[in-house]
Amino acid sequence: MYWNSFSEFLAMGSHGLYVWGSVGVMTVAMILEPVLLIKGQKELISRLKRQFRAERSEQRVGRNADRATPSQG
Amino acid sequence: MSNKQINWFKFASPQAFYPLAGRMIPWFWGLAAVFGIAGLYIGFLVAPTDAQQGEGYRIIFLHVPASWMSMFIYLVMAFWAGLGLAFNFRLSGMMASALAPTGALFAFLSLWTGALWGKPMWGAWWVWDARLTSELILLFLYVGFIALQSAIDDPRRADKAGAILALVGVVNVPIIYFSVKWWNTLHQGSSVSLTKSPSMAMTMLWGMLLCALACWMYAIAVALMRVRTIMLERERHTDWVRAELRELCEPAGGE
Amino acid sequence: MKTRHKRIALIVGGLAVLGLVVALVLNAFQSNLVFFFSPTQVAAGEAPKGKPFRIGGMVREGSIKREADGVTLRFVMTDTEKDMTVAYTGILPDLFREGKGAVAQGKLGEDGVFIASEVLAKHDENYMPPEAAKAVGDAHERAAANKAAIEATAKTIKQ
Numbered sequence: 131m132y133w134n135s136f137s138e139f140l141a142m143g144s145h146g147l148y149v150w151g152s153v154g155v156m157t158v159a160m161i162l163e164p165v166l167l168i169k170g171q172k173e174l175i176s177r178l179k180r181q182f183r184a185e186r187s188e189q190r191v192g193r194n195a196d197r198a199t200p201s202q203g
Numbered sequence: 204m205s206n207k208q209i210n211w212f213k214f215a216s217p218q219a220f221y222p223l224a225g226r227m228i229p230w231f232w233g234l235a236a237v238f239g240i241a242g243l244y245i246g247f248l249v250a251p252t253d254a255q256q257g258e259g260y261r262i263i264f265l266h267v268p269a270s271w272m273s274m275f276i277y278l279v280m281a282f283w284a285g286l287g288l289a290f291n292f293r294l295s296g297m298m299a300s301a302l303a304p305t306g307a308l309f310a311f312l313s314l315w316t317g318a319l320w321g322k323p324m325w326g327a328w329w330v331w332d333a334r335l336t337s338e339l340i341l342l343f344l345y346v347g348f349i350a351l352q353s354a355i356d357d358p359r360r361a362d363k364a365g366a367i368l369a370l371v372g373v374v375n376v377p378i379i380y381f382s383v384k385w386w387n388t389l390h391q392g393s394s395v396s397l398t399k400s401p402s403m404a405m406t407m408l409w410g411m412l413l414c415a416l417a418c419w420m421y422a423i424a425v426a427l428m429r430v431r432t433i434m435l436e437r438e439r440h441t442d443w444v445r446a447e448l449r450e451l452c453e454p455a456g457g458e
Numbered sequence: 459m460k461t462r463h464k465r466i467a468l469i470v471g472g473l474a475v476l477g478l479v480v481a482l483v484l485n486a487f488q489s490n491l492v493f494f495f496s497p498t499q500v501a502a503g504e505a506p507k508g509k510p511f512r513i514g515g516m517v518r519e520g521s522i523k524r525e526a527d528g529v530t531l532r533f534v535m536t537d538t539e540k541d542m543t544v545a546y547t548g549i550l551p552d553l554f555r556e557g558k559g560a561v562a563q564g565k566l567g568e569d570g571v572f573i574a575s576e577v578l579a580k581h582d583e584n585y586m587p588p589e590a591a592k593a594v595g596d597a598h599e600r601a602a603a604n605k606a607a608i609e610a611t612a613k614t615i616k617q
Contacts, residue, residue, distance in 0.1 A: 326551025
C-alpha cells in the first residue's frame with residue numbers, strides 16, 4: 131500500500147479537492163445513469179402492460195357485444 | 204410486418220436481440236465491477252506519486268478512460284448509424300440512439316475531470332486550445348444528435364437524420380486525437396499510443412488500462428439496457444413485443 | 459396543425475441556437491489553432507502585432523527573479539534558439555518551474571519585454587515516480603558529462 135495514513139490519502143498532496151471532485155462526479159454519474167435507465171424501463175413496461183390489458187378487455191367487450199346481438203350487422 | 208424483413212444475421216432482428224441482450228447485461232456489469240475495483244485499487248492505493256505533478260496526477264485514472272470512451276463510442280455510434288443508412292437494419296438505428304447519451308456522458312466527464320486537472324496543474328480550468336475545443340465540439344455533436352432525433356416523431360426519419368449528423372461529425376474524432384500533434388496546444392501529447400512505447404510507469408499504466416476496461420464494460424452494459432427500452436417502445440405494436448407482454452401480464456394478472 | 463407549427467418553430471429555433479454555438483466555437487477553434495508562438499516565431503515577426511497573444515517555451519534555469527517591488531516576476535522563456543524576457547504579476551500554477559514548459563498570455567512591450575497577464579504551466583506526457591525521474595535526470599547528466607569529456611579529449615588530441 132502506498133499511503134501512510136487515511137488523512138494523507140484524503141489530502142492527495144493538497145490536490146484533494148480536485149481529485150475527489152473528479153471521482154465524486156464520475157461516480158455519481160455512473161450510478162445515476164443505470165438507475166434512471168432501470169426506472170425508465172420499469173415505467174415503460176407498466177405503461178405497455180396497461181395498454182395491453184385495456185386492449186384485451188376492449189376486444190372481450192366487443193366479442194360479448196357481438197354475441198349478444200347476433201341478428202344485427 | 205416484422206416477418207416480411209429478411210434477417211441478415213441471426214441476432215440483427217430485435218426479437219432475437221432483446222432476450223440475448225437481457226442475458227448479457229449482468230455479465231458486463233460483473234466485468235465492469237471487477238475491472239473498476241482493480242483499476243481504482245491500483246490507481247489510488249498502489250501506484251506511486253508522479254515526479255512532476257505529485258498526487259494530483261491520479262485524475263488521469265478517470266480522465267483518460269472517459270476521454271477514450273467519448274471518442275470510441277462516437278465511432279461505434281457512427282458505424283451503426285451508417286449501417287442503418289446503408290442497409291436499413293431496424294436494430295442499427297436503435298443501437299445508435301442507445302449509445303448517444305452514454306457517449307455524451309463520457310464527453311462531459313472528460314471535460315469535467317479535465318477542468319479539475321487543468322486548474323491545479325496548468326493554472327486554468329479551461330483554455331481554447333485545439334484539444335479542448337475539439338472535445339467540446341464532440342459533446343455538442345452528441346447533444347445535437349440526441350436533440351435532432353427527439354425532435355422528429357417518425358423513428359425511421361429520425362434515424363436517417365441522426366445518421367447523417369453522426370457521419371458528418373466523424374471527422375471530429377481524428378481531429379481530437381491528433382490535435383496535440385498537428386497544432387501546438389497547452390494539452391500534452393499522448394502517453395499511450397500505438398506508435399511508441401507508453402511514457403508511463405508500469406503500475407500507473409496498468410491502473411489506467413484497467414479503469415479504461417471498466418468504462419468499456421460499463422458502456423456496453425448501459426447501452427444494452429437502453430437499447431432494450433428503445434426496442435420495446437418502438438416495436439410495441441409488433442407480435443414479439445405483444446408476446447412478451449402477454450407473458451408478463453398473464454401469470455400476474457390471472458383474470 | 460397548431461402543435462405542428464409549434465414543433466417546427468422549436469426545431470428552427472433549436473437549430474439556430476446550435477448553429478450559433480457551433481459558429482462561436484469554430485471561431486475560437488480557428489483563432490487558437492496556433493495556441494502559442496515560440497520566441498523564434500516572435501522574433502521572425504509571425505506573432506500578431508499590437509494584439510495580445512501567447513508565447514510558449516521553456517523557463518530558462520536560474521532566470522526567475524523578483525523585481526524590487528516584490529510582486530513582479532521576471533523570467534526568460536526560451537525555445538533554445540531565441541530568448542524572451544517575460545514580466546508577470548500574479549499567481550503562478552503549481553507546475554511553473556525553471557527548466558519546465560510554460561505558456562504566457564500578454565503583449566509585447568516597446569522594450570522587447572513580454573508583459574504577461576496570465577501564465578500557464580505546460581507539462582509533458584511522462585508519468586513516473588520521483589526515483590525514476592531522478593534516475594533519468596542522473597543518466598542525462600552523466601551522458602552530458604561524458605560528452606563534454608570526450609569533446610575535451612578530442613580537443614587535446616587535435617592540439
